[in-house]
Amino acid sequence: MRPARQYAVIVVGGGVAGTTTALALAREGIPVCVLERTQYDRWRPGETLSPLAHAELLRLGVPLPEAGEDLIPSHGIEAVWGSEHPQFHPFITNPYGGGWHVDRQRFDALLAHHAEAHQVPILRLTSAVYIERGPGAWNVHANAPSGELNLTCERVVDATGRASSIARQCGVRRHQVDALCSVSVVLTQPERLEQTLLVESTPLGWWYAAPLPDQRVIVSLLSDADLLALAGAFRPSGWLALLSATRYIRERLGTLPEDLRLHVRPCETSSLERSAGEHWLAVGDAASGLDPLSSGGILKALRSGHRAAAALRAAQEGDSTAHQQYAEAQSSEFARYLEARLGHYATERRWPDEPFWRRRMEEPAATAA
Missing domain, CATH: 3.50.50.60 (FAD/NAD(P)-binding domain)
Structure with missing residues (x-):
């Protein structure tokens, strides 16, 4: 055109x-x-597309394609947060239907x-x-x-x-309120991977794993950029060492390849x-x-x-x-989001002295970027 x-x-x-x-x-x-x-x-x-997004897409006249090539169904979110055991939050009860991994x-x-x-x-x-x-x-x-x-x-x-x-x-x-950064790897999906978003907190920050179309899975570590650098998370060997300290994320992934391509993204x-x-x-x-x-x-x-x-x-x-x-x-x-963010991070109280969590126990002080 x-x-x-x-x-x-x-x-x-x-x-x-x-x-x-x-x-x-x-x-x-x-x-x-x-x-x-x-x-x-x-x-x-x-990303996991929440059921609420369906209504917004319908307003645009954009129908979602069939599951498969571009997106796969998501059954909900599992969170290991503030507890040693995962809590499951299903999408099935949502009036807009299920979610999607896109x-x-x-x-x-x-x-x-x-x-x-x-x-x-x-x-x-x-x-x-x-x-x-x-x-x-x-x-x-x-x-x-x-x-x-x-x-x-x-x-x-x-x-x-x-x-x-x-x-x-x-x-x-x-x-800018914080310096959060993600370090992600896309892997071949192991067999029988749950179609859920799994979030797991650790002393350094938190991880998530979610299936993607084409039999892939994305695994991400999120923490402040300076803490990631100190922990060696920007190197494949360091990232893998930190992954090994997780429990539920690591269990889901099976055998990992030796050569990993890290994707670093400020968030x-x-x-x-x-x-x-x-x-x-x-x-x-x-x-x-x-x-x-x-x-x-x-x-x-x-x-x-x-x-x-x-x-x-x-x-x-x-x-x-x-x-x-x-x-x-x-x-x-x-x-309103900042208030909700403060409350959500406050529910994780297992590592109050770790820098990542200590920084999030206080009201954010914004700095010009």
């Missing part, structure tokens, strides 16, 4: 939050374009496909280099496979994840000091990044995209307070 030069909205970033925003706008007849710097081929951690690359590509079916241009391998405010419009300067690309729009959406590159260009700072809790301004707003992780312990990354992104689209539509119809109201709602939601 050949891109036009002018749109009502340009979304920078084609992840779940970005494509949800674009798809919701397109369904309202609002001209929108998405700039996505990848071809949906870069590694991203697998491959994020495929899930993001699925949403992009549906957006394109609604005539949303998704310009792959295209990165916004900088934006500038002209008379009555944004000028978006991007690099595309064909060379430099210049587009204009009335409003721009920052969906660039924790980088928040558009908001930062607008002079907005990002506040700190952080947020913009404000998630909207004049003629721009931020969605998903660009607005605020949550601890993966919430297991709600996709759900949060879907809901954020819906709310952003509603705010953009209201602003286009003349509501001068729409962006401010959106930013205030985002700020209130993040404050």
